[in-house]
Amino acid sequence: MRPKRHESLCTSEATWRHLNFFQHEAGLTARVPRISSPECGLLKLQSVPRAYRDSGFTLLFEAMIMLMARSMAVKTIATIVGEHDTRIWRIVHHYVDQARAKEDYPAVTSSGIGSYFVNAQLSCDKFHVMQIINNAVDEVRRQEQKERPELKKTGISG
Template sequence: MLVEFNDLENLFHITEPWYVHDCIFNESQKKLDVYLKVYKEALLSCPNCGAGHQPIYDIADYDRTWRHLNFLEYPCYIHAEHPRTDCKKCGKKQRVEIPWAIKPRAGFTKLFDAWIMKLVKDMPMNAVSRLVGEHDTRLWRILHHYVDHALAVQDLSQVTKINTDETSSKRGHNYITIFVDSEKKNVIHVAKGKDAETWRACKEKLEAHGGRVQNVTEVCMDMSAAFIKRASDYFPDASITFDKFHVIQEANRAVDVVRRNERNRCADLKNTRYIWLKNEKNLTKKHKKPSIS
């Protein structure tokens, strides 16, 4: 199917009053430049007060550039005229909002942002940077923009159960503690460190986003005495459930302590550490066969 020049707006997701004026493929730089113009008679909304049907006051000629989704395997850049309205309601003369980008100076289109957000779910940012050919500092700004917005509008009013665990954020002993809504599988809060005071930070975050301490009926955590105390202090109406993985870990540790203590009296226990950690159904015939008469 042939693509008519008039269909390029649909191809690049461009809406009126902008239209594609020219497309130039730069063979040496291996990129596609798309140039947009504005219909001069168009009436636009004032970016200051929102009043519609305002005439164009002037136009900045191709003073903005945005990285768009790749066209085939080539990077695509949109260059557009940027009109300014002369609002009859508020009297302001300002550049209009660009429909294909979050901010006029962001440097990326919304579709490029969406592509990056999709990639970073499964890839580290430095790998995404190499793939798309953009500096990772610019890509981190995209991620922070959407994550910060999502956190700002987060609704925690329905949270009744909280799971928590700590993990290492970097090599060494830099820990973070993560609190999760176990029913909706959403992260409630991420706190630096792994001390008991992270529960206070969780409570403050919950209440700042519509949650109520009284609504929390259950918390799940490891068996740290300090964690238990702080959870009881800040969520007094919640029952405490110990994380099954920590329970299993403690049980396995206890079994191994007993095995080590009895190994000196029973030679058959030597080299059996990992046998005791297996489920019974996974034991081989050799492991199941009793060796003590």
């Protein structure tokens, strides 16, 4: 005889957003058992295999969101699927946090720069080079605006 882990007390209706059916928004509604956990004694909904707890989305919907997130802005995805961008960000953060938890960052002891460029005294990357250039252009723009007041109304101001 297997020991009982949870005792089912009643059911509660839950709904998850699913993939659209053509242009029609679709959802999945089911009665989910509410269980009492022997460890903590609290009532909670039993987890279901089609969605992670409290997301409000099916796993297929979340998979589609993550595929779209590889090449689109979250605000654009939210507009396409008709959801608020905050809900889309929750999905993205959930899976990114899950992936980061699996990474073994303490195993990284030194960067590749130190190993491959042992004689390097200065290193830079494209982002910081562009940042320095943009700051310099902004400074010149501000200086020009001070010296030439007619530039204030042209949209060239910094």
